[in-house]
Amino acid sequence: MMEPLLKEASIIRSVRRGTAEVDLLQESSSNDGNAKSKPLHHKAPTTPKEALDVLRQEPDYDSLISVLNFLSRHETDGSPFIKLPGPLSAQLVQVLVAEIVPNYWALLVEDAHQSKASGLRLLLYCLSSSTGMNAITVKLRSLMQDAKSEAAAGTKRPDLSLNLGIMLDLLCRVLRGDGWLLEAYRLATAGQEPPAKVKPKVQAIVGQFGGGRIVSMAAEAEDILSKNPSSKSVDNIWPASSLEYSQWLGRNIVKVVVSDQTPDAVKFASDLLAKALHLGHFEMLVRQIVSEMVLKPAAEPRKFGLLMSNLPQSEQRKVLYSILKLLSSDYLDRLGRCESAESGPRIAAVAGVLHEILQSDQNGRRDLVDWLAAFSGAGLGEGVGIRRAVVAVVSQNRDDLVTVLERSLGQFGDQLYIKHSPTLQQEAHAQVLLLVAGYVHRKTPIKLAMLLRSSTWLNAISNRLAAPHQRARFLGMVVGEALSGLADKGEKRLNFKMEETDEEEGRWYKGLTNVSDDIGPFAALLSPSTDIPRASREAPRKPATRRPAPQPPEKGFIIEELSDEEGPEEDDLVPYAKPDSDPEDSEDDATLVRRDKPKAPVYIRDLIKYFRDVDNYDRQKLALTTAPTLIRRKADYGTEVAEHAEELATILVGLSDKFEMENFDELRAQGMIALIVAQPEKMGKWFAKTFFDGDYSISQRASILVVLGLSARELAGYETSEYAAAAAFPSKTLPERVEQLYLGSSNSHSQKQSSSLKPLPPNALDSIATSLTSDFLAPMAASAADAVTGPDVLKLSTFTSRLNNDGRDETSAAANPKIKYKSQPAKAKPRVRAIPNTTAQLLATSFFTPLTARFQAALHASSSSSRGSKTILFHPYLLALYLKTLAVVIHAAGPGTLSLPQTTAELWRLLLSTSVRAAAVGDLAVTQAVLFAYVALLDVNEDRMRDVCAELGREVVEAQEWVAGVFGGLRGGDESGEEEKVKVLAAGVLVRLREGVEKYRLMLVGDLIGFG
Incomplete structure (x- = not known):
């Protein structure tokens, strides 16, 4: 029974x-004995309905593999059934994601390591569709909501974090592959459905993958997972990174266009690109697509032109301008002024790339015309090579060429443009004007002759010569002489007979009218090595002289009598000190003693190798400690530093403290300072460009600003680094006893003191700002303390004593603010520098001007990447540090700078810009930085306040009103004391501004009513 x-x-x-x-x-x-031992297996399904029933009944592993095999092979109308949208396929995908994956994931992953044709591959194939991605994202969203609700309730479910990690791992594995979106598009357009049904499917794919939904969801899930200490971490959740996801999108877009050039497929790829451009990595995405579709052997730039032509007009312009920037930075920046023999073929190759991309795109050619002649165009801060290449492309159409000439000439002579545009911008437009004038003269000389007889030309030269800034007048003179030399003959030629126009730079500008570039093949850009051969290499080394072979010692003893006349010299022979014991050699276990310690690098290329070995602690530490001294030592010997400066600077800026080394930030900053001091003209501009264009964090950008400020101080002679003395070769120093005979004890002592100064810490800009502010306020504080009837706000001894004493004795100073300055009068500020400021012009052109010009360009930029940089730039901490850096640089240049009127006007107008003043509202750090910048301006312009009021009358009055508003809006008395410091600083600036306004009131009133 x-x-x-x-x-x-x-x-x-x-x-x-x-x-x-x-x-x-x-x-x-x-x-x-009635039954045999025989495992029960489900038979392989024959229909999708049977497969669904098997999956719902919790199959064993073998049954699951048979179902996945069936689903991956079953097709409908030539397409995989599981990937086609439909009710039955959606149910199958939902069961796979919701039930099969959580239960069998560990077994599937383990099996994947043992067999290539594993169940994991079959599962990923079945889920690699839009339907599969929808199911995964729905499951992820559900798990995240459950995790949030549990976190709010204070309960814990261990299965939630486990399933969340499984879903993230599944998402990462499903999305791998460069042909993912191409297959999704083909599945959406497969069959004989009408376009009205196909279009919504394609748009759904664009919306799902082109936007940032997947990135935001993966990042949120990763954050939830990281907050749970008991959860198992998932390695490399790359969809959570917008950078890696953008790269994945770029590769998939390239795959679509390369594989299918039908109008609908190209439109699909263009829509994806338009969406992907707003993910925050605009320039990186454009670089990736251009490098794979244009700058690659056997590539067809025409396909990239098709991709661009389907973009909206605004996005098309952004992509084109980004391509120009890419070509300039990667291929043309190292050409300098393009005077080498290699510049012609390289520029012709870049022109060929642009010509192929825009061959059938008239909108793109109009964008090139706008780029050349627009107010903020022509490649601010880029080399002249990209302008030559663009002009070569535009010159294919004579009407476009004449349009650029007329617009450039009208803009070049506009008074508002001369007064308010940055110097770098005016130089770029002057180069465009000269280049285009040469082309027009060669094609239609009568057109240039007629233009030089017009009122536009006469007004341009007149306005330029009447400009208050020396650089603006110089550009007007070289343009006038160059264009007149093309159209006029004999004595009619314009010649100002100035030394500036006949020097090297003036001759170079005037020579641009003779430049003619062709559109050539761009094979030179496709070569593996894109480095430009440099004309100057290291000097050939002399052949080493062979030393004579040592003679064997004679047998026996040799007795030699030494005279006592060499007694004084024997005193100089100092015996070697006994070497300290190596702590590593004191190990009891001989196997623990290290004998492979790296040696200090002696060449810059070795230093770079050490920095790139990021997994070796010893090499990283040795490179950081050696870099400041080695760079300074190699600066004037050979071309090692000049050739590797940019590469080394890129490594230092992006270097991270992986091993948590002591003094890491200071050593890294000192390495960058050494690079700037070694190559100030080149590296000052490079660091300014990197600050705005590089993809760096706020801390890395801040380090760039600090380095620029400290380097400017060192170049101007305000600071001396101990690394400068350590880098001096022994052959350049005398023995201490001989040095005392020549220099004397006092000089030797002072020399030793100056060379032993400690390097400034990386955050030294704040201390520099505090010191300069104290020097600025000290005379006014003394006068206010002596004037008993003066207003209390001008009694600034409390603030200056706090600055000098670092907050000590604040109570006693506040109790009696007069006594200190009556017994100790303010020190007179020295008017003559101890070290001549021979680098003033260098600081103005290579440090100050690039920073201010690129800041204004970032304000007017319209691309998404520039908007992202603008958002970072107006971070309160970064903006405050930027303004302090400008103030430190202009103070380091000093009052003897020839371009001081121009730099003063640029910084003053920048401080009064709407963006800066809006950022200062409610932020004490930015407000204090703006006031400190005014301190620096008033300090260096102390002896030329009359000229400042004459040139910047409106700006002076506006600044006075703004500072008065700041002073009236601050109450002081806060616990930290920061608000009181800012109020006192505003009072000091307001006093100096009112002194200038009162003294030159008539001049200011005349300027304000229009007849000054």
Whole structure:
């Protein structure tokens, strides 16, 4: 009676239980001999409906593999059934994601390491579709909501973090592959459906993958997972990184266009690109697509032109301008002024790339015309090479060439443009004007002659010569002489007979009218090595002289009598000190003693190798400690530093403290300072460009600003680094005893003191600002303390004593603010520098001007990447540090700078810009930085305040009103004391501004009513 019951129980439970329980029951029933020990397996399904039923009944592993095999092979109308949208396929995908993946994921992943044709591959294939991605994102969103609700309730479910990690791992694995979106597009357009049904499917794919939904969801899930200490971490969740996801999108877009050039496919790829451009990595995405579709052997730039032509007009312009920037930075920046023999073919190759991309795109050619003649165009801060290449492309159409000439000439002579545009911008437009004038003269000389007889030309030269800034007048003179030399003959030629126009720079500008570039093949850009051969290499080394072979010692003893006349010299022979014991050699276990310690690098290329070995602590530490001294030592010997400066600077800026080294930030900053001091003209501009264009964090950008400020101080002679003395070769120093004979004890002592100065810390700009502010306020504080009837706000001894004493004795100073300055009068500020400021012009052109010009360009930029940089730039801490850097640089240049009127006007107008003043509202750090910048301006212009009021009358009055508003809006008395410091600083600036306004009131009133 019991046997039938046992048999039926085993049969019924075999369907609902797992394989382990089935085997157990079968083994118990096989003892009676009526049944054989035989595992039960489901047969392979023949229809999708059967496959769905098997999946819902919790199949064993072998049954699951058979189902996945069937689903991956079953097709409908030539397409995989599981990937086609439909109700049955959606149910299958939902069961796979919601039930199969959580239960079998660990087993599938383990099996994937043992077999290539594993179940994991079959599962990923079945889920690699839009339907699969929808199911995964829905499951992820559900798990994240459950995790948030549990975190709010204070309960914990360990299965949530486990399933969340599984879903993130599944998402990363499903999205891998460069042909993912191409297959999704082909599946959406497969069949004979009308366009009205196909278009929504394609747009759904664009919206799902082109935007940032997947990135934001993956990042949020990763954040939730990281906050749970008991959860198992998932390695490399790359969809959570917008950078890696943008790269994945770029590769998929390239795959679509390369594989299918039908209008609908190209439109699909263009829509994806338009969406992807707003993910925050605009320039990186454009670089990736251009490098794979244009700058690659056997590439077809025409396909990239098709991709661009389907973009919206605004996005098309942004992509084109980004391509120009890419070509300039990667291929043309190292050409300098393009005077080498290699510049012609390289510029022709870049022109060929642009010509191929825009061959059938008239909108793109109009964008090139706008780029050349627009107010903020022509490649601010870029080399002249990209302008030559663009002009070569535009010159293919004579009407476009004449349009650029007329617009450039009108803008070049505009008074507002001369007064308010940055110097770098005016130089770029002057180069465009000269280049285009040469082309027009060669094609239609009568057109240039007529233009030089017009009122536009006469007004341009007149306005330029009447400009208050020396650089603006110089550009007007060189343009006038160059264009007149093309159209006029004999004595009619314009010649100002100035030394500036006949020097090297003036001759170079005037020579641009003779430049003519062709559109050539761009094979030179496709070569593996894109480095430009340099004309100057290291000097050939002299052949080493062979030393004579040492003679064997003679046998026996040799007795030599030494005279006592060399006694004084023997005193100079200092015996070697006993070497200290190596702590590593004191190990008891000999196997623990290291004998492979790296040696200090002696060449710049070795230093770079050490920095790139990021996994070796010893090399990283040795490179950081050696870099400041080695760079300074190699600066004037050979071309090592000049050739590797940019590469080394890129490494230092992006270097991270992986090993948490002591003094890491200071050593890294000192390495960058050494690079700037070694190559100030080149590296000052490079660091200014990197600050605005580089993809760096706020801390890395801040370090660039600090380095620029400290380097400017060192170049101007305000600071001396101990690394400068350590880098001096021994052959350049005399023995201490001989040095005392020539220099004397006092000079030697002072020399030793100056060379032993400690390097400034990386945050030294704040201390420099505090010191300069104290020097600025000290005379006014003394006058206010002496004037008993003066307003209390001008009694600034409390603030200056706090600055000098670092907050000590604040109570006593506040109790009696007059005593200190009556007994100790303010020190007179020295008017003559101890070290001549021979680098003033260098600081103005290579430090100050690039920073201010690129700041204004970032304000007017319209691309998404520039908007992102603008958002970072107006971070309160970064903006305050930027303004302090400008103030430190202009103060380091000093009052003897020839371009001081121009730099003063640029910084003054920048401080009064709407963006800066809006950022200062409610932020004490930015407000204090703006006031400190005014302190620096008023300090260096102390002896030319009359000229400042004459040139910047409106700006002076506006600044006075703004500072008065700041002073009136601050109450002071806060616990930290910061608001009181800012109020006192505003009072000092306001006093100096009012002194200038009162003294030159008539001049300011005349300027304000228009006849000054």
